[in-house]
Amino acid sequence: MSEALLTPYPFIKVALPVPMRTLFDYKVPKAIALRHELKPGMRIKVPFGKSTRLGVIVALSETSDWDPAQVKPLTSLHDESPVITKELMALCEWAARYYHHPIGDVIFHALPVLLRKGENAEFRTENWWLTTPEGQKLPLDQLSRAPRQQDFLKAVQQHPHGLSQHAASVLDLAPAAGKSLEEKGLLRREPRSFNKGGEKHAHQTQVPPTLNPEQAIATEELLDSRHHFNVALLDGVTGSGKTEVFLRVMERLIEEGKQILVMVPEIGLTPQTLKRFEIRFNTDIVLMHSNMSDRERLDAWLLAASGHAKIIIGTRSAAFIPAPNLGLIVIDEEHDTSYKQHEGFRYHARDLAIKRAQSLDIPVLLASATPSYESLTNALQKKFTWLKLRKRAGNAHIPEMERVDLRGKTLIHGFSEHALASIKLCLDRKEQVLIFLNRRGYAPTLMCHQCGWIAACDHCDVNLTVHKRANKLHCHHCDTQKALLHTCPECQSEELFTVGEGTEQVETQLSTLFKDVPILRIDRDSTQRKSAMVKLTQKIHEHDQAILIGTQMLAKGHHFPNVTLVVIMDADAGLFSSDFRGMERTAQLVTQVAGRAGRAKKPGHVLLQTYHPDHAAIECLCNLGYEHFAIDGLAERKSLSLPPFYHQVIVRAESGNEQEAMQLLSAMRNDLEPLFAKDVYLVGPYAAIIVRKAGQHRALISIKSAHRAPLHQATQMMTDWLEQSTRQHKIRFAIDVDPLET
Numbered sequence: 001m002s003e004a005l006l007t008p009y010p011f012i013k014v015a016l017p018v019p020m021r022t023l024f025d026y027k028v029p030k031a032i033a034l035r036h037e038l039k040p041g042m043r044i045k046v047p048f049g050k051s052t053r054l055g056v057i058v059a060l061s062e063t064s065d066w067d068p069a070q071v072k073p074l075t076s077l078h079d080e081s082p083v084i085t086k087e088l089m090a091l092c093e094w095a096a097r098y099y100h101h102p103i104g105d106v107i108f109h110a111l112p113v114l115l116r117k118g119e120n121a122e123f124r125t126e127n128w129w130l131t132t133p134e135g136q137k138l139p140l141d142q143l144s145r146a147p148r149q150q151d152f153l154k155a156v157q158q159h160p161h162g163l164s165q166h167a168a169s170v171l172d173l174a175p176a177a178g179k180s181l182e183e184k185g186l187l188r189r190e191p192r193s194f195n196k197g198g199e200k201h202a203h204q205t206q207v208p209p210t211l212n213p214e215q216a217i218a219t220e221e222l223l224d225s226r227h228h229f230n231v232a233l234l235d236g237v238t239g240s241g242k243t244e245v246f247l248r249v250m251e252r253l254i255e256e257g258k259q260i261l262v263m264v265p266e267i268g269l270t271p272q273t274l275k276r277f278e279i280r281f282n283t284d285i286v287l288m289h290s291n292m293s294d295r296e297r298l299d300a301w302l303l304a305a306s307g308h309a310k311i312i313i314g315t316r317s318a319a320f321i322p323a324p325n326l327g328l329i330v331i332d333e334e335h336d337t338s339y340k341q342h343e344g345f346r347y348h349a350r351d352l353a354i355k356r357a358q359s360l361d362i363p364v365l366l367a368s369a370t371p372s373y374e375s376l377t378n379a380l381q382k383k384f385t386w387l388k389l390r391k392r393a394g395n396a397h398i399p400e401m402e403r404v405d406l407r408g409k410t411l412i413h414g415f416s417e418h419a420l421a422s423i424k425l426c427l428d429r430k431e432q433v434l435i436f437l438n439r440r441g442y443a444p445t446l447m448c449h450q451c452g453w454i455a456a457c458d459h460c461d462v463n464l465t466v467h468k469r470a471n472k473l474h475c476h477h478c479d480t481q482k483a484l485l486h487t488c489p490e491c492q493s494e495e496l497f498t499v500g501e502g503t504e505q506v507e508t509q510l511s512t513l514f515k516d517v518p519i520l521r522i523d524r525d526s527t528q529r530k531s532a533m534v535k536l537t538q539k540i541h542e543h544d545q546a547i548l549i550g551t552q553m554l555a556k557g558h559h560f561p562n563v564t565l566v567v568i569m570d571a572d573a574g575l576f577s578s579d580f581r582g583m584e585r586t587a588q589l590v591t592q593v594a595g596r597a598g599r600a601k602k603p604g605h606v607l608l609q610t611y612h613p614d615h616a617a618i619e620c621l622c623n624l625g626y627e628h629f630a631i632d633g634l635a636e637r638k639s640l641s642l643p644p645f646y647h648q649v650i651v652r653a654e655s656g657n658e659q660e661a662m663q664l665l666s667a668m669r670n671d672l673e674p675l676f677a678k679d680v681y682l683v684g685p686y687a688a689i690i691v692r693k694a695g696q697h698r699a700l701i702s703i704k705s706a707h708r709a710p711l712h713q714a715t716q717m718m719t720d721w722l723e724q725s726t727r728q729h730k731i732r733f734a735i736d737v738d739p740l741e742t
């Protein structure tokens with residue numbers, strides 16, 4: 001037989017995790033072609049430079065664009081079946097084109113870390129505990145002198161099909177007790193593949209509430225369109241029962257054998273959310289988020305890929321999770337900016353999910369109390385189905401928002417007298433207060449009283465934040481940390497003082513004002529450890545009286561039934577930002593935080609401290625609410641030809657040299673602008689707001705157009721130009737399509 005007949009596709013096109021916008025050609029050696037059927041999506045090892053690398057087959061090919069004699073053979077095949085399904089491969093290829101990002105990086109991003117590193121796409125085995133016949137019969141009181149063994153044996157006796165090691169640790173059973181029982185011949189261990197468990201904990205069912213009329217209409221509408229592609233925007237005020245609506249839709253689809261992907265913001269996945277799903281569904285749920293170990297994430301990925309997991313709850317990267325029976329994608333808090341990756345492969349998980357659903361012909365459900373301007377525009381233009389919930393579910397009411405004028409007032413630790421009095425009254429009623437300040441640490445600035453010196457980061461153009469408890473100065477932009485100084489490095493004076501306040505300072509000061517009240521701080525510093533958030537929320541639920549202080553972490557998804565007062569310390573932050581999205585973000589944040597008040601039976605109240613109580617934006621938000629505010633904001637965006645009415649791409653360049661990045665982008669503009677279509681507009685190059693970050697000087701150029709096609713074309717030209725030019729320079733560049741930050 002001729003070689004050609006044996007291998008109809010003698011070449012493969014391979015994606016490698018390298019920053020080059022191309023695929024690489026390799027030959028398939030006869031020995032491999034004879035024994036294996038190669039398919040796109042399989043991993044292989046290939047020679048690359050002086051080493052071998054793991055790559056993913058993107059396509060089989062009859063020909064190569066290169067001289068066949070020069071094309072190297074692949075080294076070995078890594079998988080027996082594809083790790084990237086056909087569906088996901090198409091999504092990755094689309095994303096690489098749309099975001100102008102190297103295909104290899106996109107494909108590797110779509111895989112769990114362990115698969116990128118070459119781990120087999122197989123379930124691990126786990127030990128399961130089983131009783132021996134003696135162990136099954138043994139009356140438990142015979143172990144009364146060894147209570148840990150008694151507990152252990154009791155638990156295994158109750159699980160006739162076995163108890164996994166993992167479940168044993170969740171039940172807090174002592175491993176040593178298990179071993180002793182094994183030595184006594186009462187228990188035995190059996191290795192099983194991780195996915196074969198299927199053990200269900202005693203299922204607590206809960207009667208779901210009766211839907212109110214708004215919820216019923218939304219649910220009906222969603223159920224009617226559940227078998228085809230469409231995007232619905234479930235736009236409901238905080239606490240209006242949005243989750244309840246999508247749980248109903250999920251229930252039906254799960255009965256129909258479908259899998260459901262529920263996307264949540266980076267830090268929005270609270271233990272409460274998970275519990276709510278677990279109580280509701282007697283089915284396999286997996287999580288996918290950054291706080292899990294690489295192995296846990298691979299397990300979740302495998303459970304989704306095998307179809308075992310019916311519900312997948314995950315953050316941004318879960319947009320790429322394989323699920324053979326996917327029937328619905330829910331994106332909770334769709335306005336959240338954590339859905340956009342801000343470095344490397346700068347995709348937006350919501351937009352990707354919509355694209356994915358379109359190819360699968362399944363529905364997408366976007367939920368938010370404060371929809372993004374992009375989604376609102378799509379709803380207004382009837383591209384999305386707009387479902388509104390305007391009332392709070394059950395007996396809860398929308399909290400009242402009151403502006404507190406700070407002009408000319410004496411502040412005590414950043415609070416007006418009125419705010420402090422309100423806090424006291426609230427605590428006296430044995431209720432909880434939530435204080436919102438979007439600044440962690442003790443103070444944003446450390447200054448010298450004698451010479452005016454300010455502690456600044458050596459690598460960025462920003463001041464260092466004071467963290468008193470950790471005794472450190474910390475750069476929130478590049479993570480540089482230094483010991484807290486007590487003398488000025490310029491004039492040796494010891495009169496250093498802090499300016500402004502962060503959450504740590506508010507915590508310290510309120511604890512002197514309200515001595516016996518538990519104070520809980522929720523920000524990135526206090527929740528670093530895995531279990532910290534669980535413990536903090538437990539504490540909040542244990543006490544009646546409490547003060548919660550937090551950053552935007554508090555704004556997301558939490559349900560604190562006893563919070564009746566919310567104080568927004570600095571409503572002006574963000575109002576005067578140079579970013580045209582500042583207003584949108586501020587309004588979302590304020591509305592979300594305000595929404596934490598009065599979620600249960602007790603009415604809520606919100607105080608907004610501001611120096612601009614008459615500012616049209618603040619007035620509109622307080623009196624008319626988010627939707628009205630957003631529609632006004634959209635009119636302004638339209639008149640200024642800003643997104644979402646114009647599409648935008650930002651090219652970012654950075655260099656260790658002060659001028660280089662700017663010069664490069666100027667040269668690019670000079671070369672390319674005459675070639676761009678007429679309806680493509682350029683702004684820049686200009687310096688980033690924080691010019692120097694982590695030692696890199698950053699410049700950007702923005703282009704926009706009312707139409708995607710010319711914008712895409714211009715971006716392609718810029719990418720090609722930059723790839724050519726940056727080969728000689730040590731300049732990094734990034735393409736940011738639909739950027740969310742400037």
Ligand code: ADP
Nearest residue numbers: 209210211212238239240241242243244393394
């Ligand atoms: P959202 O997702 O809009 O913030 P949730 O679905 O979490 O709102 O509902 C807020 C609270 O109201 C929850 O405690 C939920 O159990 C309850 N709830 C939802 N729908 C109803 C209803 N129809 N009747 C009574 N309580 C409800």
Ligand code: ZN
Nearest residue numbers: 448451488491
């Ligand atoms: Zn000094």
Ligand code: ZN
Nearest residue numbers: 457460475478
């Ligand atoms: Zn820094």
